Amino acid sequence: MGLEPPEKKTGRILLIACGALAREILDIKAANGLDHLDLTCLPAKLHLYPDQITEQVEIAVQRHSATYDQIYVVYADCGTGGLLEAKCRDLGVEMIPGPHCYSFFEGNDRFEKITEAGEITAFYLTDFLVKQFDAFVWRPMGLDQNPELRGMIFGNYTTLVYQSQIEDPALMDKARDCAARMGLAFEHRHTGYGDLEASLKHWSASSFG
Template sequence: MFPTMTPTPDTAALTAEGLTPTGEGRVLLIACGALAREILDLKARNGWHHLDLACLPAILHNHPERITDAVREAVHKHRGTYDQIYVVYADCGTGGLLEAACAEMGIEMVAGPHCYAFFDGIDSFEARGEVTSFFLTDFLVRQFDAFVWKPLGLDRHPDLRDMYFGNYETLVYLAQTDDAALTAKAKTQADRLGLRFERRLTGYGDLETRLQDWASRG
């Protein structure tokens, strides 16, 4: 069964600002703002009231060299307030630095190269080896212009599209929700990039499995 989303903070705010924890609960999840909707929905559906959520700005994905220090700072800021802290990031382009920092701090994090890998399932993602695919999740479909089109300058220089995406063949939309409007928007982005379109209804994949494990320990 696939999820029905619960009300969440504004998507643009999650991109630029992240999410401040409520201060309630015994366990803190430090996550990317791109995962806030999914995590909050899982919390609500499963009654994980002992889990609190802090999100870093999702736009950090465009600057992966900043993610490790931002996570480290968040852990140090909140460590005295919670019994346990977990990091809901994959490697996300940090080249192993985030994993090393979490190990140094004694903090568990989600395994995998990127968030779309654990939505798809780490084993399935690695087995496919889709090096010519460009991936979007629900969040990235909503924030395509903020994450892709404008940062690459395609709003000003659309002629650069083939330089950036010439080696890709397919845009793969890994859908967390069965939403016709988001599917149509994802197809539009594939057309804009000149790529074939594929949609996979993944639900929350390994993200849900990992959060279930952590919630059970709290």
Template sequence: MRKTPAPLPDDDTLARHGLAPRGGARVLLIACGALAREILALRSANGWDHLDLTCLPANLHLWPDRIPDAVAWAVQRHRADYDRIFVVYADCGTGGLLQARCAELGVEMVAGPHCYAFFDGTAQFAARAETEFSAFYLTDFLVRQFDAFVWRPMGLDRHPELRDSYFAHYDRLIYLAQTDAPDLDALAQDAAARLGLRYERRFTGYGDLAGALAQA
């Protein structure tokens, strides 16, 4: 039995953040809210005015089993208004369920296991897997939202002593940076210190995300 997905933001809420789809466009991107800033930057830089964007709540990543139903809900909600829908999620911990649901719905999605891989470049990420299996990754979004998406959900604000148990098998934090922002670099270094991990920064830009959107 499928679970009821988390409520989606209504179009008025999305419009206030510049994310609501506009009528008359041909292609709709249904994306994770964690990618909104990067998608809007790519759309603006490339003049992709035919791409409209609607985002699902980024905190669905805390419950990956809810992502397929939420995506299906969004597809069904908007399908009649667009000629094509493209899902800007990777597998994101759904264990192949999102890919299967997209296939059922007849919509395409980004290839890869998660956003770390397509920001780093899926092929490059896979090639490094053997040497980076003990790495904890952050993106620009996760650096900005470290407390909301890492520190508090893991209970480290209430039980900091759990840190050494949770991260016993990690040896470094790798910040996959989409932008050159000294303030984010400082926040990422602070996150690494709080987790007791060695810090590395890798500038990736938008990685494979740009190519995926170009296909749309």
């Protein structure tokens, strides 16, 4: 006896997302009543291995394509050099435009203008990266074992820009501490969810509106 085909999830949308965006996506869903959006996340640590992102997204899309009529990929390019965009186009799924999450949190248009104006020596942290600074920045760069490498690694940066999605004094204090540990000036910009929220609302409306 053959396997039963997967049950279709009619009227629902699947988001295949970077694990670093899970908390933000859940908050956006709750705030906007987007209960018909289902979420599955790939490991956040793929950001440390961007050459693996495209393949893992493809596997996830193929795994769920028989269940969902609408699938969206909640990644920007994220260091894939255009490969993820090309793959999503081949798979017939849409992804968030922009070079990385720092850009779409800021708003891609605004981020492009800031970059063109000369903000090229900034190191960016989001809420997630502030919370996971040691796991995603300090230890992968070997600074827990070799703190003397700090100047060599961050020598081309002048400022740590903390893009906050929520207002949390404890995260603000931790972000300032991250800047001090890196030997960088500190700047805070409250971006909220930027183009991430706009994309989720647009996908929801265009799919079933």
